[in-house]
Amino acid sequence: MVLLTIAHHYIIWHYSRALKEIWHVARNLMWFVVHFFSLPQLVRAYFAPFRRITEDRGQSFSFEDLAGYIIINLISRVIGFILRTVIIVCGVGCLLILCVGTSILYLLWLAAPLTVIGSLGFGIAVLLTA
Numbered sequence: 001m002v003l004l005t006i007a008h009h010y011i012i013w014h015y016s017r018a019l020k021e022i023w024h025v026a027r028n029l030m031w032f033v034v035h036f037f038s039l040p041q042l043v044r045a046y047f048a049p050f051r052r053i054t055e056d057r058g059q060s061f062s063f064e065d066l067a068g069y070i071i072i073n074l075i076s077r078v079i080g081f082i083l084r085t086v087i088i089v090c091g092v093g094c095l096l097i098l099c100v101g102t103s104i105l106y107l108l109w110l111a112a113p114l115t116v117i118g119s120l121g122f123g124i125a126v127l128l129t130a
Contacts, residue, residue, distance in 0.1 A: 014113060022109065026102040033098060037091030042084045049073060050080035 034040070057069045 011113065015110075019106070019109070022102075022105065026098070026105075029098055030095060033091060033094045037087055037094070039088060039091050042088050042091075046081065046084055047077055048080055049076035050083065051076075 057065065
């Protein structure tokens with residue numbers, strides 16, 4: 001009788017509280033990945049110059065100053081765009097891996113008690129036929 005009570009409490013815990021706690025841990029990991037890669041900040045500053053490296057325009061009008069101003073600022077923005085794109089892709093990739101891993105964990109967690117019972121039944125069947 002005690003064994004049935006323990007099994008009953010375990011099944012209730014396994015399919016209710018444990019699933020909530022797994023989701024809580026997965027949500028914390030997702031929050032960590034988003035903030036580790038600074039995804040909101042990178043998206044907001046997507047076209048900003050790399051490390052704020054810019055060239056100021058000179059006081060007098062000169063084609064050389066204007067060309068330097070445009071080229072240096074453009075190169076800085078392109079480098080910033082490329083680096084931010086790489087970091088955003090890595091962050092989204094980590095989030096995707098985390099979501100797939102969480103889904104697989106949920107499926108394994110849901111199937112674990114059934115797997116134990118099935119393995120026990122299979123073992124007994126093999127013992128009885130041998």
